[in-house]
Amino acid sequence: xxxxxxxxxxxxxxxxxxxxxxxxxxxxxxxxxxxxxxxxxxxxxxxxxxxxxxxxxxxxxxxxxxxxxxxxxxxxxxxxxxxxxxxxxxxxxxxxxxxxxxxxxxxxxxxxxxxxxxxxxxxxxxxxxxxxxxxxxxxxxxxxxxxxxxxxxxxxxxxxxxxx
Amino acid sequence: xxxxxxxxxxxxxxxxxxxxxxxxxxxxxxxxxxxxxxxxxxxxxxxxxxxxxxxxxxxxxxxxxxxxxxxxxxxxxxxxxxxxxxxxxxxxxxxxxxxxxxxxxxxxxxxxx
Numbered sequence: 211x212x213x214x215x216x217x218x219x220x221x222x223x224x225x226x227x228x229x230x231x232x233x234x235x236x237x238x239x240x241x242x243x244x245x246x247x248x249x250x251x252x253x254x255x256x257x258x259x260x261x262x263x264x265x266x267x268x269x270x271x272x273x274x275x276x277x278x279x280x281x282x283x284x285x286x287x288x289x290x291x292x293x294x295x296x297x298x299x300x301x302x303x304x305x306x307x308x309x310x311x312x313x314x315x316x317x318x319x320x321x322x323x324x325x326x327x328x329x330x331x332x333x334x335x336x337x338x339x340x341x342x343x344x345x346x347x348x349x350x351x352x353x354x355x356x357x358x359x360x361x362x363x364x365x366x367x368x369x370x371x372x373x374x
Numbered sequence: 375x376x377x378x379x380x381x382x383x384x385x386x387x388x389x390x391x392x393x394x395x396x397x398x399x400x401x402x403x404x405x406x407x408x409x410x411x412x413x414x415x416x417x418x419x420x421x422x423x424x425x426x427x428x429x430x431x432x433x434x435x436x437x438x439x440x441x442x443x444x445x446x447x448x449x450x451x452x453x454x455x456x457x458x459x460x461x462x463x464x465x466x467x468x469x470x471x472x473x474x475x476x477x478x479x480x481x482x483x484x485x486x487x
Contacts, residue, residue, distance in 0.1 A: 267383055278380035278430035279405055280398050309383035309391060313399035313469070319391065325481050329392055329473050339469035341392075343477050350470040 260296050263308035264289070264316065271310035282314035287334035291355060292316035295332050298359045303367060306330075315339070320370055328366050342366045375406040375450070375460060376437050377483075378421040380430035390436040390483045392476035397465050404462035408452065409437070414486065420458070438483040446478045 270276060271284040292308075295318065299306075306318035315331040328342040332355060340363060341350035353360035377394055379385055384394040397404045407424070409417050421432040440450055443462055452460040462479075465472055 270381065270383065275428060275430075276381065277384070278378070278425055278428040280400070282399065307386075307391075309393050310381075311393055312396050315469070317393060321389070324389075327392070327477055327481075329477065331469065331473065339473060341470055341474035341477055343474075343481065348474055348477075350474040352468075352470050 258305070260299075260305040260308055260318075261293075264292055264296065267308050267310050267316065268292075271314075276310070277312055279312060281310070281312040284310050284314050284316060285334050288314060288316055288332065291332045291334060291336050292318075294336075295330075295338075295355055295359070298355070298357075304371075320367065322370055326370060328363075328370050330363060338363070340366065342370065344369055375440060375443070375462075376409040376417055376421070376435050377404065377406050378424050378432060379434045379436060380425050380428070380432060382433055385434045385436070385485055385487075387487075388485070390434075390480045390485045392473060392480040394436055395438075395462070395476040395479045395483075396472055397462070402463070402465040402467070403451075404465070406438075406450075406460050406462055408458045408460055417486070434485060434487050436480075436483040436485055438479055442479060442482045446475045448475060448479075 268284050268289045271281070274283050275281060276283065304320060306320050309317045309319065311317050311331055313333075315333045317329055317331040319330075320328045325343050325345050328340065330338055330340040332338055336355035338353040338355055338360065339350075340353065342348065349366065351362060353362055377390075379390075379394050381393075384391050395404055407420060409420070412420070417435060418432065421435050425432045443450055448462050448464040450460050451463050465475065
């Protein structure tokens with residue numbers, strides 16, 4: 211199934227991408243990003259709910275006060291960081307739910323049931339703010355997105371999915 | 375207390391997401407309404423009016439007890455502007471800590487669609 215989503219003015223990593231292919235290292239998912247004029251088109255060979263959800267979220271949160279309480283819009287730079295974060299997630303990681311926060315950050319959430327959740331938000335500088343609940347246990351911290359998802363987040367994901 | 379939700383991304387069919395409780399960065403206060411003596415139609419009507427004032431349509435609402443807010447280390451400041459309005463205050467400035475507290479509120483909140 212091919213899904214095409216156009217988002218004017220957005221690019222990956224803050225740079226214009228003319229053509230970029232991501233190989234089978236991400237499993238059967240393959241993406242091809244094309245820049246045509248002012249429009250970035252994302253083509254996915256297989257339905258990728260997280261990427262589609264990011265597009266939907268960015269669209270909904272593109273204007274000020276999108277939440278009715280004065281929320282800041284999600285910027286193009288934040289979208290680029292969010293796409294980069296999804297791009298770095300291995301295909302073995304379950305796809306997160308995507309949303310936006312009132313401060314304009316994009317959020318990625320893995321929910322395993324009541325009291326078991328990991329939330330990671332990203333801002334336009336690539337700062338990752340995360341928090342996790344494992345029943346009564348909790349952890350939270352700050353990391354930065356470089357060329358790999360920080361190990362602390364992988365540890366939290368492993369713990370989240372460790373108990374079925 | 376009731377947190378009115380105007381974004382479809384802040385809840386699912388079965389739960390309130392922590393995002394729904396996060397405060398805006400410029401105020402660090404989460405707007406809520408005291409609805410303990412109101413029925414569902416009345417709450418829905420109030421939420422619709424609140425949404426209309428902000429140019430948004432009511433999507434859902436989350437009910438959370440004051441004790442849940444206190445257990446998370448936050449506080450409630452009623453101001454009645456407008457009537458029945460209050461604010462969850464005491465949020466830390468650190469984003470990761472905010473998310474953690476919002477998760478605690480969401481985990482014990484009840485969703486109404």
